[in-house]
Amino acid sequence: MKNIVFILCGILFLSCRSQSNTDMPPLITADSLATHITQFSGKKVTVEGKIIHVCPVDGKKMKLSGRNRQIVKIILSDSSARFEHSLTGKTLQISGTVSETRISRAYIDSIEAAGLLLCHIDHNPCNDSVWIANMHKQGKAEQNLQRTVTNLRQIMTTQGRDYVSVIVLVADKIKEIKIENEKIQTSRQRNNPPYSFCQGCPLCGLCLRKG
Numbered sequence: 059m060k061n062i063v064f065i066l067c068g069i070l071f072l073s074c075r076s077q078s079n080t081d082m083p084p085l086i087t088a089d090s091l092a093t094h095i096t097q098f099s100g101k102k103v104t105v106e107g108k109i110i111h112v113c114p115v116d117g118k119k120m121k122l123s124g125r126n127r128q129i130v131k132i133i134l135s136d137s138s139a140r141f142e143h144s145l146t147g148k149t150l151q152i153s154g155t156v157s158e159t160r161i162s163r164a165y166i167d168s169i170e171a172a173g174l175l176l177c178h179i180d181h182n183p184c185n186d187s188v189w190i191a192n193m194h195k196q197g198k199a200e201q202n203l204q205r206t207v208t209n210l211r212q213i214m215t216t217q218g219r220d221y222v223s224v225i226v227l228v229a230d231k232i233k234e235i236k237i238e239n240e241k242i243q244t245s246r247q248r249n250n251p252p253y254s255f256c257q258g259c260p261l262c263g264l265c266l267r268k269g
Contacts, residue, residue, distance in 0.1 A: 082153050082231060088124025092225050095158045104153040105130055105227060106235065109145045111179060115186050117141045121179045122152065122227075131159075131180050131226045153231040160221040163214060170207045175199060180224050181210065 083102040091098055091105060107122040107130065117140030122130045132152055134141070161181050169176060169183070175193060177184045184190060193199040210222050 082151065082233070085151065087126070088122070088128035088130050088225070089126045091130065091156065092128050092223065095156070095223065095225060098156045099158055100156065102153065102155055103227075104151050104231075106149070106151045108149050109147065112141050112143045112146050113177070113179065113186075114143070114189075117143065119179050120145065122150070129225070131224055132229050133226060135228050135230055149235040151233045151235055152227060152229050154227045154229040157226045157228065159224040159226055161210065161224060162221045163211070166207050166210050166222075170203065173200075173203060175203055176206050178206075180226075181206075181222065 082104045085104045085106060086098070088105050088107055091103065105122065105124065107124040109132075110121050110123045112120040118133060118137070120132045120141050122132050124130065132141075132154075135154070159180065174183045175190055176182065177186075190199070193202055213222050214220060
């Protein structure tokens with residue numbers, strides 16, 4: 059258990075009163091990070107948002123949603139550590155180094171041909187064997203795959219690109235932000251889906267990536 063990352067210990071920590079705000083890199087929005095990814099790639103920044111999913115398999119990645127619904131993948135610089143699932147639903151300021159992963163059209167085609175179900179955090183093949191088995195058992199695997207690849211292709215068409223950009227932040231500091239009565243709603247709840255194909259899914263995050 060010594061490698062478990064908890065919000066109050068390890069390399070991720072709450073700011074103490076004795077620490078100044080200069081301990082954290084500049085705060086930018088997730089939308090600005092996505093829009094100017096080439097400018098910020100390789101640099102340290104701080105992004106604020108709500109954690110809407112922590113990987114249930116190994117806890118080594120989680121999904122942050124910014125105020126305007128831009129998604130950022132959060133991972134750790136220490137590959138032996140992991141995030142606590144209790145971080146889900148918390149609003150955090152996360153400092154770390156920015157990078158970008160591009161999901162190409164050819165990659166999406168190969169995933170479809172192989173019939174692989176994807177992780178909705180970074181669109182890599184999902185390694186949650188229990189979830190995958192349940193999807194096949196319920197006869198929903200093919201439907202899930204087709205919906206995912208269709209959504210990814212639609213994003214490329216809408217943005218005029220041959221790839222889907224995945225924004226990654228390699229975290230080294232975390233500060234929890236206390237916000238009363240804050241709630242990130244799905245597109246269905248907002249009644250303004252960013253894409254025509256949006257089904258108001260509360261987890262997949264694809265509908266949160268417009269911009």
